[in-house]
Structures are given as C-alpha cells and as structure tokens.
Amino acid sequence: MPTKAKRWVLALRPEGKPKVENFRLEEIELPEIGEHEILIRTEHHSVDPGMRGRLSGDSYTSALPLGQTIDSAMVGVVEQSRNEKFKPGDRVTGGFGWVTHAISNGRGVQILPPEMYHGKLRPTAAIGVLGIPGLTSYFGLLDLGRPKEGDTVLISSAAGPVGATAGQIAKMKGCKVVGIAGSKEKCDYVKGLGFDACFSYRGADLKAAIREHCPEGVDIYFDNVGAEMLDAAILNMKEHGRIVVSGQVSEYNRADNELVGIRNVTRFITHRLRMEGLVVFDYFKQFREAQAEMAQWIHDGKLTYTEDVSDGIEGSAAAFIGLFEGENLGRRLIKVS
Numbered sequence: 001m002p003t004k005a006k007r008w009v010l011a012l013r014p015e016g017k018p019k020v021e022n023f024r025l026e027e028i029e030l031p032e033i034g035e036h037e038i039l040i041r042t043e044h045h046s047v048d049p050g051m052r053g054r055l056s057g058d059s060y061t062s063a064l065p066l067g068q069t070i071d072s073a074m075v076g077v078v079e080q081s082r083n084e085k086f087k088p089g090d091r092v093t094g095g096f097g098w099v100t101h102a103i104s105n106g107r108g109v110q111i112l113p114p115e116m117y118h119g120k121l122r123p124t125a126a127i128g129v130l131g132i133p134g135l136t137s138y139f140g141l142l143d144l145g146r147p148k149e150g151d152t153v154l155i156s157s158a159a160g161p162v163g164a165t166a167g168q169i170a171k172m173k174g175c176k177v178v179g180i181a182g183s184k185e186k187c188d189y190v191k192g193l194g195f196d197a198c199f200s201y202r203g204a205d206l207k208a209a210i211r212e213h214c215p216e217g218v219d220i221y222f223d224n225v226g227a228e229m230l231d232a233a234i235l236n237m238k239e240h241g242r243i244v245v246s247g248q249v250s251e252y253n254r255a256d257n258e259l260v261g262i263r264n265v266t267r268f269i270t271h272r273l274r275m276e277g278l279v280v281f282d283y284f285k286q287f288r289e290a291q292a293e294m295a296q297w298i299h300d301g302k303l304t305y306t307e308d309v310s311d312g313i314e315g316s317a318a319a320f321i322g323l324f325e326g327e328n329l330g331r332r333l334i335k336v337s
C-alpha cells in the first residue's frame with residue numbers, strides 16, 4: 001500500500017536570514033517499496049546551521065535545487081524491508097532530510113547497534129554528539145587544533161553541539177577552556193560541562209573580554225562564528241597559535257558583498273599563526289573509530305550532550321531559522337514520530 005508522507009522542500013532561495021516562506025511543507029504518496037528497498041519512518045531529524053549555504057548557492061556541496069527536500073540527518077525505524085540487510089524494527093540513521101518517511105536501497109543507511117546505543121547513549125546521539133557535530137569537534141580539535149596539556153582553548157558558540165563537545169574533549173586533554181556564547185544561561189550551561197570560564201558576547205568588548213579570560217593568550221581558537229569574534233580572537237592568540245575554522249555562523253546570512261571577514265592578518269606573521277578549515281566528511285574513514293571512542297566517553301560519564309527537541313515536522317522550518325536567533329541550547333532536533 002502506498003505510504004502518505006510529508007516533506008519540506010526549498011520553495012524560494014533565501015536572501016539574508018531565511019524565512020518560513022523560503023520553505024514548503026508538501027504531502028506526498030510514497031510508492032510500494034521495490035526489491036532491495038526499505039521504508040523508514042523518521043523518529044527525529046536534525047536542523048543544521050551549516051546547511052544554510054546550500055539554500056542560496058554552491059557550498060562545499062552543490063546548491064540545493066528548488067523543490068528538493070531540505071537536507072539533514074535522521075534517526076528512524078525500518079517499517080518494511082525487501083533488503084536482506086535490514087529487518088522491520090531496526091533502528092537506523094541516514095541522510096534523508098526533513099521527511100516523515102523515506103524509501104531507500106540501503107546505501108548510506110546504518111543500523112544503530114543496540115549494544116552501543118543504550119543507557120546514556122540514546123539513538124538520537126547518532127545524529128548529534130556521535131554524528132556530524134560531534135565528529136566536527138573531535139577532528140577539528142584533535143587533528144587541526146592539536147591540543148597539548150596546559151593549552152588555553154577558546155571556543156565560540158560554546159553552547160551548541162559542536163562547541164560544547166569540543167570544550168569537553170579539550171578538558172579531557174588537560175587544557176584550560178573558555179567559551180563564548182550568547183547569554184548567561186548558555187554560559188552557566190557550558191560551565192556546568194566543565195569549561196573553566198565563559199562570557200556572553202552580547203554588548204561585550206570582544207578583544208578585552210577574551211584578554212580578561214585568557215590573560216596569557218589563546219593557543220587554540222575553535223571558531224564556529226567568524227567575523228568580529230574571529231578578529232578579536234586573532235588579536236589574543238599566542239605565538240604559534242592554531243585557529244580551527246569549524247563554522248562561520250555569523251556570516252552565513254550575509255551576501256558576498258556584506259561579509260565582514262577578518263582584518264588582523266598581520267598577526268599571522270608576527271605571531272606565526274596557523275588557521276585551517278575542515279570539512280568533517282574528509283575524515284569519513286575514521287568516523288567509526290572516533291564514534292567508538294566518544295561512545296565510551298559517554299558511557300563512562302566523561303562526555304555529556306544536550307538535545308533541544310521540538311515536536312512535529314510542521315515546525316522544522318521555524319526551528320531551523322531559530323538557530324540564527326540563538327534559540328537552541330544543544331543539538332536541535334525535530335521529533336517527527
């Protein structure tokens with residue numbers, strides 16, 4: 001029997017901050033599954049700030065065509081299977097976007113092993129702390145930041161899933177960790193995770209605030225925000241400091257001619273700084289190993305994660321837009337069923 005499903009598609013390319021009108025919720029009928037196919041019912045899907053780029057044009061992947069389903073990760077349950085690798089009831093993860101149901105031939109779909117996902121490790125962690133955000137923290141900090149014991153690590157958007165995970169890993173490596181976030185509530189949250197300090201950027205003199213919290217300078221700046229915050233961090237870097245460019249969320253809604261960028265480039269010479277960006281998918285072959293290590297940290301109580309869950313696929317577009325208003329504390333997910 002065909003399955004009635006819903007999906008959000010790109011209706012209109014956004015200019016500036018996205019609006020609900022840029023998206024359209026459609027009702028569709030999925031056909032019967034064919035040979036080797038499975039039908040998955042979404043339980044949760046994510047909303048991701050980094051997806052903003054594809055809505056307007058080419059990013060590190062090509063622009064999302066108008067009328068196409070909006071990208072995201074999902075966790076769901078196999079409802080029907082004609083594929084020998086899957087059976088009904090399997091809990092799986094894949095990249096099917098903002099949808100209630102998906103049909104797949106199984107490529108790119110992973111079964112969540114129950115022996116790993118139990119107790120503190122909920123299935124939704126597969127699209128959060130053990131998914132793209134957590135892996136970005138892991139590889140960004142460890143491979144590009146290369147933390148040493150005693151280093152001072154500064155992290156922007158510290159209460160988001162990437163920032164919060166990076167900070168906790170940096171603490172495990174013996175670093176002093178300072179967060180920057182958008183409110184006192186968020187700062188209290190990251191201090192509760194073990195960050196040594198945190199300050200709100202709202203109304204702050206950024207250069208002075210970083211100096212106050214990192215008086216000896218910053219060894220690693222894990223940058224999720226870019227623009228003025230990045231410039232202020234550059235002015236506080238120690239010699240041979242490393243800047244990990246994870247994200248530039250404050251620039252995502254700006255047109256090319258409105259980008260703030262960075263000004264203090266001379267510091268790269270005087271302080272022998274290194275700045276490097278990452279695309280987490282480049283580490284794909286190492287994902288499994290990193291996930292196993294992070295899963296163990298979670299089971300051992302060394303790493304924690306927070307999810308910010310809202311109910312109903314009808315709210316996906318508004319929940320995505322809210323990321324640019326600082327609404328989320330932790331990984332923002334939509335509970336679909």
Ligand SMILES: NC(=O)c1ccc[n+]([C@@H]2O[C@H](COP(=O)([O-])OP(=O)(O)OC[C@H]3O[C@@H](n4cnc5c(N)ncnc54)[C@H](OP(=O)(O)O)[C@@H]3O)[C@@H](O)[C@H]2O)c1
Binds near residue numbers: 048132159186249326
């Ligand atoms: N390189 C990669 O492969 C890769 C992969 C995944 C994610 N990322 C990037 O990593 C970064 C963090 O991702 P995430 O999933 O953890 O999301 P996130 O940090 O939770 O992103 C949303 C948060 O960004 C902050 N924000 C939004 N607009 C801002 C602005 N104009 N200025 C300052 N802060 C602003 C808000 O927090 P406040 O309340 O603190 O302002 C908001 O709650 C993103 O930039 C994302 O694109 C990169």
